Amino acid sequence: TRSFFVYMPRFFAYWTGISPAIHFLSRGEYRFARRVAEGMLVYYAVIGAAGDWDFLFGFAYLIAPHLEDVVFFGGISYMWHCYVEPSDPLNQYINSVTILDGHDNIWNEDYHVVHHDSPATHWTEVVKHYDTHKDEYVKHRATVFRDCEEGQMLYWMLSHQWDEL
Numbered sequence: 452t453r454s455f456f457v458y459m460p461r462f463f464a465y466w467t468g469i470s471p472a473i474h475f476l477s478r479g480e481y482r483f484a485r486r487v488a489e490g491m492l493v494y495y496a497v498i499g500a501a502g503d504w505d506f507l508f509g510f511a512y513l514i515a516p517h518l519e520d521v522v523f524f525g526g527i528s529y530m531w532h533c534y535v536e537p538s539d540p541l542n543q544y545i546n547s548v549t550i551l552d553g554h555d556n557i558w559n560e561d562y563h564v565v566h567h568d569s570p571a572t573h574w575t576e577v578v579k580h581y582d583t584h585k586d587e588y589v590k591h592r593a594t595v596f597r598d599c600e601e602g603q604m605l606y607w608m609l610s611h612q613w614d615e616l
Contacts, residue, residue, distance in 0.1 A: 452609055455529055462525035466493070530605040531563050534594045543567045546590035546603070549581070555600040562591065 464470040468491040475484035486589040498517070502509030536545045543564055550561035559577035562568070568587075572580050581588075588595065596604065596616070 452611070454533070455526075455609060458529050459521075459525050462520050462528060466521050466524065468494075526605050527601055530601050530608065533608065533616055534591075542591055544593035547594070549588070549593055549595045550599060550601070550604075551595060553600050554598070555602070557589045564588070 461470070468487050472484050472487045475481070475487060498509060498513045501513055506525070531548050532546055534545050534548065536542050539545070547563045547567050549564050550556070553561035555561075558574040560574075562577045562581045565572055565580050567575045568584070569580055587593075604616065607613070
């Protein structure tokens with residue numbers, strides 16, 4: 452649970468555009484940094500203008516949903532990537548969860564390794580990609596779950612229900 456609360460500020464910096472802008476600046480990719488910063492300025496200017504016009508409206512329709520997005524997508528992102536093999540920390544088969552026979556498999560997102568291994572694969576081809584590369588999952592000792600969904604897994608992790616996992 453502690454690692455979740457360490458992760459969330461990092462995700463907040465990402466979701467709000469701060470860490471991507473810093474990342475591009477640190478790599479000397481000033482054009483990308485500028486585009487991210489411009490997008491952030493427009494987005495936050497709209498929030499500011501709406502809040503100035505009517506604070507309750509700005510809060511209810513822009514600020515609260517933005518914060519809810521951070522918590523929701525931060526939790527899902529944490530769940531997808533919470534496992535690490537210390538001897539091979541870049542092993543995407545362990546670092547990204549795969550769920551077989553998932554209860555909430557929207558656009559085949561349950562095959563999350565494919566999102567990292569082959570990001571250009573169309574969502575309709577993800578299962579085929581998984582089936583073609585099953586030997587890689589075995590070889591790399593992939594993190595695979597069955598018959599559950601992301602929200603359940605996040606709940607089990609945060610409530611320390613390890614036997615459910």
